[in-house]
Each structure stands twice: as C-alpha cells, then as structure tokens.
Amino acid sequence: MSSTKPIGIFDSGIGGTSIWKEIHTLLPNENTIYLADSKNAPYGQRTKEEIIALSKKNTEELIRQGCKMVVVACNTATTNAIKELRSNYDIPFIGIEPAIKPAANLSETETIGILATKGTINSELFNRAVESFSNVKIIEQIGFGLVQLIEEGKMESQEMTTLLEEYLKPMVEANMDYLVLGCTHYPYLIPQIKKIIPDHIKIIDSGKAVAKQTKSILQKNNLLNLSEEKSRQFFYTNSDSTVLKNILGFTENVAYKDF
Numbered sequence: 224m225s226s227t228k229p230i231g232i233f234d235s236g237i238g239g240t241s242i243w244k245e246i247h248t249l250l251p252n253e254n255t256i257y258l259a260d261s262k263n264a265p266y267g268q269r270t271k272e273e274i275i276a277l278s279k280k281n282t283e284e285l286i287r288q289g290c291k292m293v294v295v296a297c298n299t300a301t302t303n304a305i306k307e308l309r310s311n312y313d314i315p316f317i318g319i320e321p322a323i324k325p326a327a328n329l330s331e332t333e334t335i336g337i338l339a340t341k342g343t344i345n346s347e348l349f350n351r352a353v354e355s356f357s358n359v360k361i362i363e364q365i366g367f368g369l370v371q372l373i374e375e376g377k378m379e380s381q382e383m384t385t386l387l388e389e390y391l392k393p394m395v396e397a398n399m400d401y402l403v404l405g406c407t408h409y410p411y412l413i414p415q416i417k418k419i420i421p422d423h424i425k426i427i428d429s430g431k432a433v434a435k436q437t438k439s440i441l442q443k444n445n446l447l448n449l450s451e452e453k454s455r456q457f458f459y460t461n462s463d464s465t466v467l468k469n470i471l472g473f474t475e476n477v478a479y480k481d482f
C-alpha cells in the first residue's frame with residue numbers, strides 16, 4: 224500500500240521551512256503542503272490555550288487539503304499542543320523537540336546551552352526532558368525577539384547581533400560545548416551565531432531527526448509515496464509572502480492564503 228497524498232507541515236511562520244528542507248531532501252518523492260501561520264507569530268509569547276487553538280486551526284486546514292500526516296515543524300506548538308492534536312485527529316503526527324539528548328550525551332564539558340522560545344522553555348514536556356538529564360548542566364535561554372526579527376527578514380541586522388550576543392555570551396562563559404537550537408526559526412541564524420561563539424562549540428538542531436522520523440512513520444503506516452510522478456511542493460502564508468519566498472530561494476508555488 225502507498226499514498227500520493229501530501230505531507231502537511233506547519234509552523235508559526237517561516238522557520239519550519241528548515242524542517243521542510245530536511246524532509247524534502249530525505250523524501251524527494253513526497254508531495255508536501257507547508258503552512259506558515261506568520262499572521263499569528265510569534266507563538267512563543269502566547270498562552271498554552273492559544274497555541275493549542277492555532278495548532279488545531281492549522282491542522283484542520285491541512286486535513287482539508289487532503290494531507291495524510293502532519294509534521295508540527297515548531298517546537299513551541301509541539302511542546303504545548305501535540306497531545307491534543309494526537310487525541311483529536313485520526314492521522315499520524317510528527318513533532319519536534321529540542322535535541323537535548325544528543326547534546327547531553329556528547330558534551331565533554333558537561334555543560335550545554337539551549338536557546339528556545341518562552342513557550343517551549345516553560346512547557347511541561349520540555350521541563351520533563353530537562354529533568355531526565357541531570358548528568359549535565361543545562362543553561363536555558365529564551366530567545367526573546369528572535370522569531371519576530373526573522374519573520375521581518377532581519378537575520379543579519381545589528382538588532383539581531385545585539386540580541387544574540389546578549390543570549391549567547393553567558394553560555395560561552397559557562398563553558399558550554401554544545402548549543403541546542405530549540406526553535407525551527409533559529410537554524411537560519413547559524414551564520415550569525417558562528418560569528419559570536421568559538422569554533423569548538425557545536426550547534427545542534429532537530430531537523431534531520433525529524434525527517435528520519437517522518438520517513439519511518441510513513442513506512443510503518445504504509446503511507447510512503449511510491450508513484451513515479453514528479454512530486455509537488457506547495458507553500459502558503461497568511462501574511463506577506465516576500466520573506467517566505469526569500470528564505471526558500473524560489474517563488475514557484477509560494478502563495479498568500481487566508482487560513
């Protein structure tokens with residue numbers, strides 16, 4: 224059995240395209256539909272109830288468009304809403320959480336840093352994960368303002384550099400050797416982050432792990448697309464599509480949609 228239906232992917236905005244890229248690289252045969260809920264970004268400053276309601280809205284739009292599974296390409300939505308999504312809709316969900324485990328296992332200084340949104344850092348799921356790694360010192364830092372600047376396309380602005388320096392320098396001083404990017408927007412900041420932290424500090428995100436998990440769940444559910452036809456990739460944003468087009472590096476099938 225197989226399915227040519229698309230994989231649905233959503234994020235609070237454009238950041239989850241970092242996850243889409245990994246999924247598309249690993250599963251080039253799959254059709255995908257990406258929703259950027261930029262109108263409602265950032266999710267990280269919202270209440271759990273709001274994040275659940277927005278995640279349901281995005282999921283229902285993807286189901287309406289015929290998706291066979293949903294990838295929640297947002298740490299904030301996953302840590303706050305994945306349980307509700309799984310119990311409300313009868314399709315497989317893939318979530319994304321900060322990659323604490325590999326960082327904690329590989330750290331030699333026994334100190335790791337995590338940069339994530341307020342919504343993720345304050346969530347129960349995240350705190351349970353942190354508690355299970357008592358062998359390492361975990362420095363948590365909320366990335367106030369980062370998602371907003373990325374949504375405005377200001378990745379390389381002075382404002383961004385100033386915020387990143389403020390957030391990262393204390394972690395460097397505390398001797399972290401791994402930095403976990405706990406927000407799907409943040410991989411787009413890696414060039415800027417590398418200018419601030421020393422070379423020996425490794426940066427980890429969850430993109431590749433999520434793509435592998437997506438493949439494995441599709442296989443398990445007999446949902447892989449085995450068709451020979453060229454796959455199709457659609458991207459929708461409920462805000463100005465310019466930044467989404469810029470971050471993707473193409474304009475084909477990238478459109479505004481009210482959802």
Ligand code: DGL
Nearest residue numbers: 235265266267298299407
């Ligand atoms: N990309 C989202 C995440 O991974 C950003 C959340 C937000 O909008 O604050 O957490």
